[in-house]
Amino acid sequence: MMAHVLLWGNAYAEIERDGAGRIVALWPLLPDRTQVYRNMQTLQLEYLTVLPDGRQIILPAFQVLHIPGLGFNGIVGHSPIRMAREAVGLALATEEFGARFFGNGAQLNGVLEHPGKLGDTAHKNLRESFDEKYSGLSQSHRVMILEEGMKYNRIGIPPEDAQFLQTRKFQIAEIARLYRVPLHMLQDLERATNNNIEHQSLEFVVHSLRPWLVRWEQAILSKLLTPQEQDIYFAEFLVDGLLRGDIKSRYDAYAVGRQNGWLSADDIREMENMNPLPDGKGKIYLVNGNMVPTDQAGQQTQTGQQTQTG
Template structure:
């Protein structure tokens, strides 16, 4: 069966409950707020954009290291080809940051991130190229029971890829394919977009009449339209607000004041910002809502962001890399891991106090501490010694009694 026939199979749908492919053709289905929301326009919402941006930029900026186990310790596998792909450059046109930023954005929007694996004759992955999740379909072959990926490239060419040819990170879903967070929460996002649109119209035209002009005599339709257009051209819009109005021929102006708060505009916008923050589990202060943020709790919220928001995404990445990019024979000895210590660092006083405890109790040496502060090791290997509290002696040097023994 050809790929186009395959992708068009089982496309039957009903208008009362249209399938995703049908609603996409017409721009997506409308929400209760009357705003159309889909994966293509959700980022037009400033709250969605800000929430996603803080997540995918954080994931993209963290160092991603390939390690090799060496007994009870580990060391960076910098000579391994996969380390270069993950840490530096996954393909000839993208940096590691750009690649991970795009893949994480796909996860946050479509619920799936796909990349085609380029494999050499030795079975090694030598490049990763992102695939458009809006043009990629995952199906199980009923004959072989294997997953197959059908994708359409930007030039319009359609391809079928085997499971071993695709690097796939699924979000929350059925265990194999993730669900779109945008579609699951389109009502909340739709209301957010609607309030933004309302705000634009409010300051462009006015949510309610700001005043009434009383004309002393009746006007015919032509005169009324001409007078209304003249007033609108002269005074409508934010740039013309508070402009002096000159009235003549017995005209009277009656002011009608309705501040935006009375239309619950600002309250609704704040609430929707909180809603979007809740969807993506991002502290509101990180997307510009500082109403409940204080200097004392922002640091703790930042740590909670790493632990409860970023860490689950990192685990998805790490486990997908181990399962799909590392060969079965190397999975017991190699693994990928993000470095998050930099995000968890407190203020300088808290860090130095923690280092002092670690140093005095013998589980960190000076070089390890200096490394965390981006400093070079001490000369002559002096920084590699471990000390314990008391007289701060090396841990391998025995204590002497009162008689010197």
């Protein structure tokens, strides 16, 4: 379904329930065969989908899990590939050009000029002989021998003049921008260093993954949990494994908040996706200095003054 939403802009899945209304399965629907429209009589959204056997069915909104991408009407998202079709098309064109160029390894982007007139048989024999000797990667860079006053005239633009390699690299970055993927994750380490890769990885989690995870969490909460279940359960993607590279910075920040009294143990455990401490012990805030609970700080001060007076 994530591939559907990244390529088509929408992901759909039919929600199957048993007789008691409990969800038992999710059946992905093909995004190119599913349409969303509003029933003007009920004002509710409905989903028209075509099954693999050709049958058309209409599903109500509560029976479909829908993950939309970027859109303008609040209902469906647009396909990133369709919106950036020019950039994708240029990348495919350069890839095909490179394949054809290296496939014809002799670089014979030219014409053979013969002083006379060749018949059909001679023309066919000349082409077959030329392809056999000079076409293909294994025949590249061979010395060309021409007879009967023939001349070879090269045409076209060499790849270095057309900046072929630079174009391919730029198109990789252009498509990566569609999905906010750092180039070092695509094995492009030209501008990567040991210092910035870690921060770029964190930015990928925060700015690239997190928006999609929020969409999934919201859709799961609204479509897969009943109002009663929403009071007990929630959906959350844990990305701690992707953030562990910066765990020292997180723990240093927690220590500052804990020692200065504006973070409790339960606050920190919640941010680390851990359960609170039992019996409310994690709700106690500490003050810097003696590290005593805030509700006992005044009592200890008064006790200390009475001891000095005595």
